[in-house]
Structures are given as C-alpha cells and as structure tokens.
Amino acid sequence: MDTPVRLGRYLFTTLNGAIFGGTTPPAEIPNFEDREPSTSRVHTEAPGEFEPFLTDVLEVKNDLFKGLKLPMEIVDAIVDFAEYWPHTTTVRRSGELSISAGRGREEERLILRSYPLGYLPNPLDTTECRMLDEYSYPTIKPQPWKTIKEVEGEATEEIRNKWLLSSQLKGDHPCRKIVFTIKSHDQGWGGEPQNKGTYKGSYTWFDVGKEELVAFREGQEPATLPKDPIHTLEVPVEECDSPTITCAFHTIIPRTESYQTSSDDVDIEYHFHHPLEPDTTCLQKNLTAVKQMQTHKIVWSCDDNVDPDSVDGKELDNEGRGRETATGEFVRGMRIGDVVTVWGKARFAAWVNFIEEVKIDVYWAV
Structure with a gap:
C-alpha cells in the first residue's frame, strides 16, 4: 500500500474513532521506522500509542495535499481534528x-x-x-x-x-x-x-x-x-x-x-x-x-x-x-x-x- 493511501486510511480511522469511539488498529499506524529521528521527540510512547515527530506531521500534511490532492484547508482541518500534533x-x-x-x-x-x-x-x-x-x-x-x-x-x-x-x-x-x-x-x-x-x-x-x-x-x-x-x-x-x-x-x-x-x-x-x-x-x-x-x-x-x-x-x-x-x-x-x-x-x-x-x-x- 503506498504512503498517501496508508496515511489517508490512518487518519480516516483516527477521525472515525474520535467520532464513534474505538481505537486505531496497530496495522493502520503509518510505518515511520526508517526515518531520521527528530529533535522534537523527547519521550517514549506507551505500547500501541503513536506520538508524531514534527517531521511526521509535515510529511502527513504534504502527502494529503499532494498525494490525495486535498485542499490545504481540508488538510489542516483533518490534522487538527485528529490532534495529530508534535509536542515537547x-x-x-x-x-x-x-x-x-x-x-x-x-x-x-x-x-x-x-x-x-x-x-x-x-x-x-x-x-x-x-x-x-x-x-x-x-x-x-x-x-x-x-x-x-x-x-x-x-x-x-x-x-x-x-x-x-x-x-x-x-x-x-x-x-x-x-x-x-x-x-x-x-x-x-x-x-x-x-x-x-x-x-x-x-x-x-x-x-x-x-x-x-x-x-x-x-x-x-x-x-x-x-x-x-x-x-x-x-x-x-x-x-x-x-x-x-x-x-x-x-x-x-x-x-x-x-x-x-x-x-x-x-x-x-x-x-x-x-x-x-x-x-x-x-x-x-x-x-x-x-x-x-x-x-x-x-x-x-x-x-x-x-x-x-x-x-x-x-x-x-x-x-x-x-x-x-x-x-x-x-x-x-x-x-x-x-x-x-x-x-x-x-x-x-x-x-x-x-x-x-x-x-x-x-x-x-x-
């Protein structure tokens, strides 16, 4: 499955869970294992929990904008609704x-x-x-x-x-x-x-x-x-x-x-x-x-x-x-x-x- 589709399905599942309840299946979480570590990551997440780096968020927005051809206003709304934010x-x-x-x-x-x-x-x-x-x-x-x-x-x-x-x-x-x-x-x-x-x-x-x-x-x-x-x-x-x-x-x-x-x-x-x-x-x-x-x-x-x-x-x-x-x-x-x-x-x-x-x-x- 290519990256834009995987990311789209992941965010769709996240939004669906936020609205109707339930959790995100681990298989739907994007695979970021091969990426360079980001300086915004200062903690280790619990098992089954994914906390994005700054670079993860920027890549997701780019994939939704260019890969799925979504308007940036929609991309911002999706990312905010999913609370897909970096943090310290x-x-x-x-x-x-x-x-x-x-x-x-x-x-x-x-x-x-x-x-x-x-x-x-x-x-x-x-x-x-x-x-x-x-x-x-x-x-x-x-x-x-x-x-x-x-x-x-x-x-x-x-x-x-x-x-x-x-x-x-x-x-x-x-x-x-x-x-x-x-x-x-x-x-x-x-x-x-x-x-x-x-x-x-x-x-x-x-x-x-x-x-x-x-x-x-x-x-x-x-x-x-x-x-x-x-x-x-x-x-x-x-x-x-x-x-x-x-x-x-x-x-x-x-x-x-x-x-x-x-x-x-x-x-x-x-x-x-x-x-x-x-x-x-x-x-x-x-x-x-x-x-x-x-x-x-x-x-x-x-x-x-x-x-x-x-x-x-x-x-x-x-x-x-x-x-x-x-x-x-x-x-x-x-x-x-x-x-x-x-x-x-x-x-x-x-x-x-x-x-x-x-x-x-x-x-x-x-």
Whole structure:
C-alpha cells in the first residue's frame, strides 16, 4: 500500500474513532521506522500509542495535499481534528518530594517548567529537561523582577522568529493542548471527616504559572534582571545572528507584588502573590485525607469553552479543579517563547503535599 493511501486510511480511522469511539488498529499506524529521528521527540510512547515527530506531521500534511490532492484547508482541518500534533515533554520524577505547611515552611514551590513554546530540544535533551545543565532549568527557584510592567528585550523578536521557523508553528494561537500528569497524595489524615476521599476541604494542591521569553544582547540586560538565581537559555551561534544573545524568562503568573519595608523608597521587597486556599484557577487538588498515591491527568485544550458559572463549571469542583481552568484562554494565550510552570502548594499546619511525579506535554499546530 503506498504512503498517501496508508496515511489517508490512518487518519480516516483516527477521525472515525474520535467520532464513534474505538481505537486505531496497530496495522493502520503509518510505518515511520526508517526515518531520521527528530529533535522534537523527547519521550517514549506507551505500547500501541503513536506520538508524531514534527517531521511526521509535515510529511502527513504534504502527502494529503499532494498525494490525495486535498485542499490545504481540508488538510489542516483533518490534522487538527485528529490532534495529530508534535509536542515537547518535560517531567520531574526525581523521587518523592514533600511540601509541608506551617510556620517557617515553604508552602509553595516550583515543581517543573515546560520547554518554551517553539523551542525544539536538541538530541542531548532528555525528559528531565536539560537546557543549561541537568537540573537547573526545570526547578530553579524563580525570582520576581523589580518591575511590574511588561519587560521587553531587544533581541526577543529575533529569537521568536528563529523558533517560529524551526518549529513551524501555525496561526495566531499555535498552542493546541497542554496535558498535565500528576502523581501525588496528602498526609492521609486531617480535615472534616465528611470530606475524606473527596476534593472538598483539601489544602494540598497544584497551580499553573507562566513565564515569558525575554532576550537580551550582551550589555543590554536591565538592572532589574535578577542575577542569583536566574535561569537562562544559551543560544547556539548557528541559531542566531548574534551569538551573545541570552534568553531569560520573566514570571508573569504568579504575579509580582511589592512591599515597602521602611519609609525609605529604596527599601522595597518583591514577592509572588499566591492564593491562601485553592481558588478558581487551581490546576488540581489532592483527595482529602487519602494516603494512597493518586494519578491525575488534566487536559487543557484551545477549544475548551466551559463557563465557570455553568453546570459543567461547577462539576470541575467535584473533580478537584478550579472552575476557570476549562475556558481555553490559557492555551489560546500561549505565544512563542512562553513557558508553562507547575507549582505545588500546601496550607495550614500538618498538611503535606507528597509529590512523586509531574509531567507537562505541550502540543502545537504546524
């Protein structure tokens, strides 16, 4: 069977399964074994699951357009409907981590970052997300920048254009889906007895944040740029007109707040604002007073459109999610260079968030 027909049958089966249910037979999956590996592949799929490389998606679109003579508008619709998108994966599975609430404890902690949207990992990158070194990029503690207004970097657009060409992002809203996978549990006791085994009264949870790309040429970094620690991305010479460009990432969620610590205007401290309790933007709560490990898979899609005040919005509460997390706005608002972050939280004495694994998959259209 030639490639265009095989690909056509594969996508037809995928669409048919999406509409009527069922799974794609393994025999219908295109054979890509002889292709060169792509730098966008950063994970291993489960048995029977096929996750395309960037080159796979481009070849499928080309075969449907030229081989089956389909209009490009139809090709785009088929590929989007089948969710046949490339993606990057980062995961933290470095052993169980605990976040304890109470006086003098760190009650919110950055757990993991995604790769910047549009950045393609090189072949040496792994699912532990090496960008500068083995550990710094995913979990290095962010610092508030000493400015509330939007930060602009002289070389930001240059880097965005480079990543746009390499990743082939399509449209004004290229990010199509973000999938969070979390394995965690609380301390296994506490709270109101009637809430045990539900998401009500849970004070260990996870929130989503966002960082934006800001790129500077040597000597152009602003004085407000945090120096220690700061996570940056070195730009290889061949990727940029100037090898001295440094990419930093400015935290925009959670927002930065300033506090004047004395009558002197120079004595100002900057902090991130975190809600006291899980609010309407909460990514996922742990089940209350359940010590067994739980796995939650949360999917945010660009076409989500759930009204927070609707019945479906209220149902999210029963699933341990915030009512505003299924509007699709976060996914549609992702720009080239944006980074998704996951924060672990715990509140009130004796509550502990035990975390075994957190994974972020970011999908985009080409």
